[in-house]
Amino acid sequence: MQGAGIAAAIEAKGLACRRGDRLLFRGLNLTLGAGDACLVTGPNGTGKSSLLRVLAGLLRPYGGSVERKGSCALLDENLALDPECSLREALTFWHRLDCAEQPHAVYEQMSLTSLLDVPVRYLSTGQRKRAGLARLILSEADIWLLDEPLNGLDTEAQALVTPLVDEHRSAGGICIAASHQPLAMNNAQTLALEEFAL
Amino acid sequence: MTFGLLLRRDLGNLLPGRRGGGTLLAVLFFLAVAILYPFAIGPSPSLLVRTGGGILWVAALLSSILPLERLVADDLKAGVFDQLHLRGISEELAMAARLAAHWLSFGPLLLAASLPAAALIGLESGTLLTLLLGLLAGTPGLAAIGLAVAALTASLRGGAALAGLLVIPLAIPILIFGAGALARPDTSAVWLAAAISLALCAVAPFAAGAAIRAARDG
Numbered sequence: 411m412q413g414a415g416i417a418a419a420i421e422a423k424g425l426a427c428r429r430g431d432r433l434l435f436r437g438l439n440l441t442l443g444a445g446d447a448c449l450v451t452g453p454n455g456t457g458k459s460s461l462l463r464v465l466a467g468l469l470r471p472y473g474g475s476v477e478r479k480g481s482c483a484l485l486d487e488n489l490a491l492d493p494e495c496s497l498r499e500a501l502t503f504w505h506r507l508d509c510a511e512q513p514h515a516v517y518e519q520m521s522l523t524s525l526l527d528v529p530v531r532y533l534s535t536g537q538r539k540r541a542g543l544a545r546l547i548l549s550e551a552d553i554w555l556l557d558e559p560l561n562g563l564d565t566e567a568q569a570l571v572t573p574l575v576d577e578h579r580s581a582g583g584i585c586i587a588a589s590h591q592p593l594a595m596n597n598a599q600t601l602a603l604e605e606f607a608l
Numbered sequence: 609m610t611f612g613l614l615l616r617r618d619l620g621n622l623l624p625g626r627r628g629g630g631t632l633l634a635v636l637f638f639l640a641v642a643i644l645y646p647f648a649i650g651p652s653p654s655l656l657v658r659t660g661g662g663i664l665w666v667a668a669l670l671s672s673i674l675p676l677e678r679l680v681a682d683d684l685k686a687g688v689f690d691q692l693h694l695r696g697i698s699e700e701l702a703m704a705a706r707l708a709a710h711w712l713s714f715g716p717l718l719l720a721a722s723l724p725a726a727a728l729i730g731l732e733s734g735t736l737l738t739l740l741l742g743l744l745a746g747t748p749g750l751a752a753i754g755l756a757v758a759a760l761t762a763s764l765r766g767g768a769a770l771a772g773l774l775v776i777p778l779a780i781p782i783l784i785f786g787a788g789a790l791a792r793p794d795t796s797a798v799w800l801a802a803a804i805s806l807a808l809c810a811v812a813p814f815a816a817g818a819a820i821r822a823a824r825d826g
Contacts, residue, residue: 466690466694467693467694468690468693468694468824469824469825470825481694481695481696482694483694484690484691484694486687488685488686488687488690489686489687490683490686490687490688490690490691491686492617492621492627492686494621494627495620495627499620503613503617504691506613507610507613507692507695507697508695549695551694
């Protein structure tokens with residue numbers, strides 16, 4: 411973890427989020443400490459992705475506040491990998507920014523080794539998602555925000571996600587995931603977002 | 609170090625080559641104007657020499673609009689700025705690197721292309737030197753306007769066409785001093801163009817950074 415010594419934590423108080431002229435949710439409280447996890451559920455359009463973006467600090471909340479201790483990483487449908495680059499070049503840019511030292515073990519873990527020379531635009535959705543997961547791991551962020559992490563992954567790759575999250579939490583990290591598919595996380599809080607809708 | 613990494617990635621995406629940056633097209637457009645101009649107004653050398661420098665300036669201004677379509681919009685859609693923001697890299701820094709890469713990818717190429725363009729129109733060496741100095745002073749300003757406008761229109765549908773329209777009025781001061789230098793015996797107008805360029809380069813990363821943050825909220 412980057413913030414070694416400081417326990418990761420995230421706390422949201424009275425959070426409200428508005429998109430356009432629609433209030434998606436309000437009065438949402440969330441407190442997570444080191445090793446905690448939270449699964450955000452709710453039908454389409456209840457604001458799961460918006461909640462994750464608010465927690466990441468990318469969207470300004472309409473009301474309430476978010477306090478973060480530790481660095482944040484977001485995995486959503488926008489993977490920010492240059493389509494014309496080879497996967498190796500696209501990932502290397504982010505690893506250099508993150509000062510990641512041993513990317514190859516993670517490539518191996520995500521079965522990306524044979525894809526490294528393929529341009530990103532030729533990769534399938536699932537392969538790109540695995541690259542996104544590799545970047546998430548190598549960012550060594552304290553707080554993981556996962557937006558539909560299982561989307562596009564095959565069963566084999568889906569089975570990789572739970573142990574990844576467990577490992578991250580046992581190292582003192584926090585994981586907040588929004589998922590329609592069942593994502594097994596031990597002792598995770600569940601946040602049903604429809605309860606906070608108007 | 610962060611700035612260097614950003615600059616390297618941006619240069620890789622913008623320079624002509626494997627990843628298909630749009631700058632080669634812009635320079636070819638610039639040359640095409642120089643080729644077409646004598647056909648349109650006739651081969652009279654005195655007329656070409658008198659008006660040629662000005663038309664090359666207009667061509668440079670218009671060709672600087674061509675690379676704007678992909679300058680910011682692709683990265684905004686792909687979530688690159690989100691990922692940078694999460695790593696504590698401000699939009700302003702990202703835009704400063706983008707501005708440097710944008711100018712480096714088309715400014716020097718445009719200056720090089722001015723030599724054959726000037727030869728096609730038959731400009732004298734003194735006029736050519738003033739043209740080159742003026743372009744050297746003015747193109748960073750054109751790049752700065754282009755970047756700010758590209759960031760402002762990146763989240764709009766049909767933003768590229770609008771960007772073209774927005775750049776033109778904003779670029780008029782640079783055009784007046786840059787092209788105006790051709791009609792003067794000294795280089796004072798070139799310095800004025802350079803001063804406008806510097807001011808624009810100082811402001812553009814902040815304007816473009818704010819535009820990207822606004823696009824995220826929208």
